[in-house]
Amino acid sequence: MAERIAGPEIERLIQLLARLPGLGPRSARRAALHLIRKREELLGPLAEAMRVAKDRIVTCSVCGNIDTSDPCSICADPRRDASVIVAVETVGDLWALERAGVLSATYHVLGGALSPLDGIGPDDLNIAKLIGRVAEGGVKEVILAVNATVDGQTTAHFITELLGPCHVKCTRLAHGVPVGGELDYLDEGTLAAALRSRTDF
Amino acid sequence: MAERIAGPEIERLIQLLARLPGLGPRSARRAALHLIRKREELLGPLAEAMRVAKDRIVTCSVCGNIDTSDPCSICADPRRDASVIVAVETVGDLWALERAGVLSATYHVLGGALSPLDGIGPDDLNIAKLIGRVAEGGVKEVILAVNATVDGQTTAHFITELLGPCHVKCTRLAHGVPVGGELDYLDEGTLAAALRSRTDF
Structure with a gap:
């Protein structure tokens, strides 16, 4: 259905954007429009940054980073x-x-x-x-x-x-209450671990 | 702070992705990692689709599409x-x-x-x-x-x-109840418009 709305170039851009985590079909369309509106400031630089990333990024043979x-x-x-x-x-x-x-x-x-x-x-x-x-x-x-x-x-x-x-x-890593966390929202396992590993003031 | 985590190429990719609507700094990092992991199937094609879009998409001089x-x-x-x-x-x-x-x-x-x-x-x-x-x-x-x-x-x-x-x-456009909408969740203005514009069965 969506293929006939815009040209194949825009449709392909939307389909690829929709495969990013956090973007669905609707937000991919919004992102594509935003990119096309900001052609010079965003679309061009992002295409270039992706090309550079594709060509130059390697996996470290020592640690896997x-x-x-x-x-x-x-x-x-x-x-x-x-x-x-x-x-x-x-x-x-x-x-x-x-x-x-x-x-x-x-x-x-x-x-x-x-x-x-x-x-x-x-x-x-x-x-x-x-x-x-x-x-x-x-x-x-x-x-x-x-x-x-x-x-x-x-x-x-x-x-x-x-x-x-x-x-x-x-x-x-230590288990415990996340910094800024509220006890009321924490699960029993975390609270039990935080109690067991309690420290002196 | 974030500049020292990954190389400048990855940082630039993350910063540009974070400017898309619907993506914040955290989801931009996730998207960048996803792209780098799927280098051949997604990162390359998306970079190319963006380059094509940048070069070929124009605004219609008649209607603005x-x-x-x-x-x-x-x-x-x-x-x-x-x-x-x-x-x-x-x-x-x-x-x-x-x-x-x-x-x-x-x-x-x-x-x-x-x-x-x-x-x-x-x-x-x-x-x-x-x-x-x-x-x-x-x-x-x-x-x-x-x-x-x-x-x-x-x-x-x-x-x-x-x-x-x-x-x-x-x-x-007509005002009224959205198809599939529940009356309980609609505002008074929409309900009033839907009542005023009621149609025969």
Whole structure:
């Protein structure tokens, strides 16, 4: 039905925009109109930025991060503490931890979590390379910064067992009340964890 | 702060994506990661579709629609009834009416509505060209399909007055209960209009 409204060029733009997460068919149409209205300031630069991203972005062969250089700028940064590796599920999680700005460690992007139901096993994740990095020596701690989901925690336990022979310290993120969070809206599991891990004033 | 998380190429992509309507900084990051993950199937084609759109889409000199040809495919279609002009505020409204598929008329995109508060006067809109099209003759009816807002209705009245000397029929969209709408959720104004314009079974 929608094919006859605008020319095929506009329809193709709308269809591709609708495949972005967070945009449906209606908001993709709004986005396309916005782009066409702002042809010079937005449509041109965005097309160019996408072309550059497509041509230049590579996956870091050390940690699995994405960047325009390999090894990525984090792995290549001599000020980073290479003795601490933060294992995360996705690049988005890596960015979130970088925004927190607490650590100056290196990362390892697993590419997801173990999920027997979805058929995701150890070989589908970037786990072997993590074990290899630790086995090479020089690593003191692996922080398993995976999601607090069943799949995430399963993955963390699996990796901890694999790292056993390496005698490296494995840690995980603390559970507790989110900063700014209201107790009334929190689930019992989080409240129980926050109570158990309570700290002195 | 965000500049140091990823390379400048990725940051630029995220910043430009965040300027799309419906995407904020967080969803722009998710969209960028999704694009980079689907480099071949989505990022490349979308960059190319944007480049094509930027190079080829023009505004129709007759009606103000956007298309890759001028006059646009609607104005150039001989099967369209050129004696009926549907005046709309935006190209998005034109698309919405085309999706309804009731009319086979031509359009005129005003480019917005009169809004004294926002400093939008008659000269900022594509009104003079509409009057010109009607004055040339051959037009029987102008349907003022503007939004049911104060600005939209003001614009409709303004255009109706300008068209007075042309002796053309000016009509507007019916007010009433939206199809599938529940009375309980409708405002009083809509219900009053629906009652006043009630029709026989």
